[in-house]
Amino acid sequence: MTRQFWKKIKQVRVVTSLVFFGAFTLLFLDAWHLVPRSITTALTSLQLVPSLLKVAMVGGAVTAIGLMFVIITTLILGRIYCSTICPLGILQDFMIRFARKLNRRKRFKYSKAPQWLHYSVLALSVLLLLLGSSMLIGDLLEPFSNFGRIVNAFALPAVVLSNNTASDLLARFGLYFLYTVPLHPEGVGALSLGLLFFATIGYMSMSEGRLFCNTFCPAGAILSLLSRVSLFKLAINKDSCNDCGACDKVCKAQCIDSRSKEIDFSACVGCFNCLRSCPEDAIQYERRGLPDKHPLRVEFNQGRRDFFRNVTVPTATLLLAPGLVQGGSALTGETKPITPPGSIGIRHFTSVCTACHLCVTACPTGVLQPTFMQYGLSGMFQPKMDYSVNYCNYDCVICGEVCPTGAIVPLDVPAKKLVQIGKSTFNKDDCVVVSKKKDCAACSEHCPTKAVHTVPYENGLFLPEIDNELCIGCGACEHACPVTPKKAITVVSNQVHLKAKKPKPEKAKAPVPDTTGDFPF
């Protein structure tokens, strides 16, 4: 093949990656809910770990097709996923590019990927998953989710603030086509941890290329195993190679040993930089039926060893220490978080959710908000229903539709209306009607099922009353309750979701005097 062809294949790769990067970024920035949900599903179905979880949990044809596509392309061409579809991969490529701009002489150098560590991390992640925690495979290490959280925590506020500034300005001229979008910044804990992660991955990529992808990333590990048996592999043609070492210097995965003219294809992220760099076109895809010649080697270079010791260990300690302390107590008592309808219960939710925060962006009311450690260590960053922000819209099922992992199982509207995620509790003494002897009814007016209704009280006033068989725990009553600082009506989480009784429609009676005759005045 000609050199032009190989140049082009890199361009195709770059363009594809930019398209995917743009699309995934938009998904997480879509506080305007403009992206059709079919497109969201199609895009997220291409995310390996979320789709594996979803297919295992709930199935779904689109997700299965997406997953098969990823697996089959990897079995043919290796880990091209990592440099085209993975948004965290492309984000690292941006940072690598930035590092090169800062230091034009920045060169990579072959360094055997610590695959024993990588596969061990994957094994541990899977083990934890089987034990009921998506902490490693999801919350902490999953690339799509980490990307989502970075966009949600840092880029989305900037976009929303710009929008709101512009919409405020336009409103002065009576123009309302841009509207104010509510902004709910994350807590200091979640933000600092997000920043720490962002800084860590930034540092790793700027100094050691795609080190994260070949050390911690669970998707990278799975694809690495698959690429060991892929049909075509990149290899150096030893006859045409002129030993210039150009490929070695541009390899982000640091997997080309130009001295021995070997490529560790299981670490290759398919960026095709080497193809373009080679003056002799000595690197090409070759058909290789045989398993990779590279055995797992336990080898470390000193720089990386220092890196792991100086960065990873303290980071892990920082992460785990508060989690272990808080995690133990978080799931007891009245403070249990409420999980969204479709999430079955806290256990299903926390063991499948990877905390990508796509539902947080997609939720039209904003009731889904990220947590930090409220679910304990195994559910870091995962969203909860936050009734201080808003309540769950009765006819809305969007979170289940967009959830890429099956942590929130898709529900149709009639089914959703009967899922009880919590129960209302009424503290009568704090209620305005009792404490002030005044009408209020903010809770009952908002209640979509009339689980919260009013009954006659003193002096012609009406007092709220709860029928918890009808309650779905949507939080409308709690959100609307005007009593401060402690609400007089609150929702307590159902650890396992229950089925509510269907509201029984009763036929209304026509007023007396009958209005089919004259006006009653």
Place this chain on the structure above:
Amino acid sequence: MDRRAFVKQTLGASIAFGAYMKAGKVFGAFSDTVLPYDLVAVKGGEPGAMFDQGINALGGMKAFVKKGDKVVVKPNIGWDVSPDRAGNTNPQLVARIIEHCFNAGAKQVSVVDHTCDQWQRCYSNSGIQKAASEAGAKVVPGASASYYHDVKVPHGKSLTSTQEHEVILDADVFINVPILKNHSGPRLTMAMKNLMGNVWDRGYWHRTDLDQCIADFATYRKPALNVLDAYYVMKQNGPRGISVGDLVEMKSQVISTDIVAIDVAGAKLFGMDPSSVRYLKTAAEMKIGRADIENLRIKRISL
């Protein structure tokens, strides 16, 4: 210049109107216009057709809207329910009112509400966004504190200040278009209660003294016109309702410049003693309008 200062400056006319209003005049209507009736009640037709007849009896929309006026039409768009559930004002009625405003020469008609459920879902699923836009109105968002500006309620007892939506502050004519419904707290929601959608902080009303605040806010600005939709009337489980079973088809409509009179008529249509509605009693005592509708000039129209 901050937004509030800007609004205050550019809306000098509105503020002058505010002072004018305090004198007890009707905002937006022509003080020298003598209307042929105090209240018009229509029944037996479609919402649009009933409004045609009703407004005609009052001398047409020209009695309320001058050429070049900026009009705000304020329906109840509080809930994410479809038009057949009658949790929100009938979209056909809203559209017809907008058409009459434009025919009378309005420069601009805006539709706004501070909804309870998520605003875009309310605007869209109520059918009002579509109907109002097709009629040529500007549908304005109301779901952010940034749109609301502090106003004084000088005659209020419990509510002495609040925040009103800027598009209403900026309007020459304000038309209040509530729907008649049962309410779990103050028993009924009609014209006075509908004005809760003009303001940002409703929590204050609820935790302070809802009935008094409803009456207080009615002293702040009397709408140029109130149109009460009673085509389908939610008799129970209000104000959101749980099914179409909550409704009774009454095919009625009441139009009045008097916000108390129209609510008294509404209560009677509903089949309730108006004096059992606390805020209505308070409003009558505060002489915000006439509760003695038997002494008013009423036009009754049956289609």
